[in-house]
Amino acid sequence: MTTPPVALTIAGSDSGGGAGIQADLKTFAAQRCFGASVITAVTAQNTKAVTDVHPIPPAAVASQLTAVLDDLSVAAVKTGMLGSAEVADEVAARARDGVLPHLVVDPVLISSTGYTLGVVAAIERLLPYAVVATPNVAEAATLLDRPVTTLAEMADAARDLAAGGARCVVVTGGDLRGGEQAVDALWLDGEVRFLRGPRVPTTHNHGSGCTFAAAIAARLAHGEQLVDAISQAKSYVARALAGATGWRIGGGIGPLDHFEWSPSVDSEGDNA
Numbered sequence: 018m019t020t021p022p023v024a025l026t027i028a029g030s031d032s033g034g035g036a037g038i039q040a041d042l043k044t045f046a047a048q049r050c051f052g053a054s055v056i057t058a059v060t061a062q063n064t065k066a067v068t069d070v071h072p073i074p075p076a077a078v079a080s081q082l083t084a085v086l087d088d089l090s091v092a093a094v095k096t097g098m099l100g101s102a103e104v105a106d107e108v109a110a111r112a113r114d115g116v117l118p119h120l121v122v123d124p125v126l127i128s129s130t131g132y133t134l135g136v137v138a139a140i141e142r143l144l145p146y147a148v149v150a151t152p153n154v155a156e157a158a159t160l161l162d163r164p165v166t167t168l169a170e171m172a173d174a175a176r177d178l179a180a181g182g183a184r185c186v187v188v189t190g191g192d193l194r195g196g197e198q199a200v201d202a203l204w205l206d207g208e209v210r211f212l213r214g215p216r217v218p219t220t221h222n223h224g225s226g227c228t229f230a231a232a233i234a235a236r237l238a239h240g241e242q243l244v245d246a247i248s249q250a251k252s253y254v255a256r257a258l259a260g261a262t263g264w265r266i267g268g269g270i271g272p273l274d275h276f277e278w279s280p281s282v283d284s285e286g287d288n289a
């Protein structure tokens with residue numbers, strides 16, 4: 018077998034296994050990448066709540082980065098929860114040195130269970146180096162300090178966030194409930210396009226944003242073109258959401274079926 022490409026995630030640990038580092042490594046494996054990880058924070062978390070957050074000291078993030086980058090040939094990188102501006106500075110320094118190829122920045126600010134996990138100042142340090150940034154509507158609204166609730170506002174937000182330096186910005190609309198479709202606004206090369214897919218009827222979306230960004234990075238690691246990588250990542254998330262609709266993992270917002278173990282879903286939303 019040929020050697021798989023290496024994808025690196027720089028993110029927080031989710032003890033519940035649904036989001037963060039755990040979602041990223043599962044996604045990388047599902048997309049046939051070898052996953053490496055630099056941990057920025059340890060969260061005590063499950064499907065219902067985040068009960069504790071322990072940031073990793075910036076020097077320890079730096080030494081993890083050095084260990085990975087000195088040895089492994091990293092083809093793409095995804096960042097998630099960064100924890101602090103100081104940690105973001107460590108990551109931005111490597112990006113400035115040109116050793117973080119195909120950098121996908123998921124601007125994690127608030128968990129799906131409603132807890133603050135990140136700060137705007139950290140994300141602003143990384144956006145200039147991102148090939149693509151993937152804020153959800155709430156994150157886009159916080160970054161721009163204005164409401165983002167309609168497709169037109171998502172398109173404007175993607176454009177304005179791209180002015181912060183990312184080559185491409187995808188504002189994801191998974192949290193805009195209602196409607197038959199899940200719609201994302203993608204800004205690239207001076208124009209916006211909307212990515213549309215059938216909305217999976219589920220409330221179990223813990224880790225969908227992490228999974229989306231990690232899947233984009235994995236596909237870029239394989240050499241896929243940017244818009245194809247984003248579209249394919251969106252389809253993958255929809256399948257992973259659909260696969261887990263009948264799962265009962267935890268009593269809160271459940272995780273995704275990263276390995277597509279549940280191949281078909283009947284009209285009731287339960288796995289066949």
Ligand SMILES: Nc1ncnc2c1ncn2[C@@H]1O[C@H](COP(=O)(O)OP(=O)(O)O)[C@@H](O)[C@H]1O
Pocket residue numbers: 129152153154189190191192199200201214215216217218219222224225226227229250251254255258
């Ligand atoms: N119910 C759903 N059905 C289909 N796709 C979805 C659904 N929810 C989210 N997505 C897609 O998953 C990706 C991640 O988006 P989102 O859930 O908005 O991220 P986050 O977890 O950061 O809030 C986007 O491509 C979005 O369109």
Ligand SMILES: Cc1ncc(COP(=O)(O)O)c(N)n1
Pocket residue numbers: 028029030031036037038060062097098125127128129130134222223224225226227
């Ligand atoms: C460590 C960590 N990183 C990211 C998220 C965001 O994921 P979600 O928005 O699906 O809760 C999370 N809950 N925990």
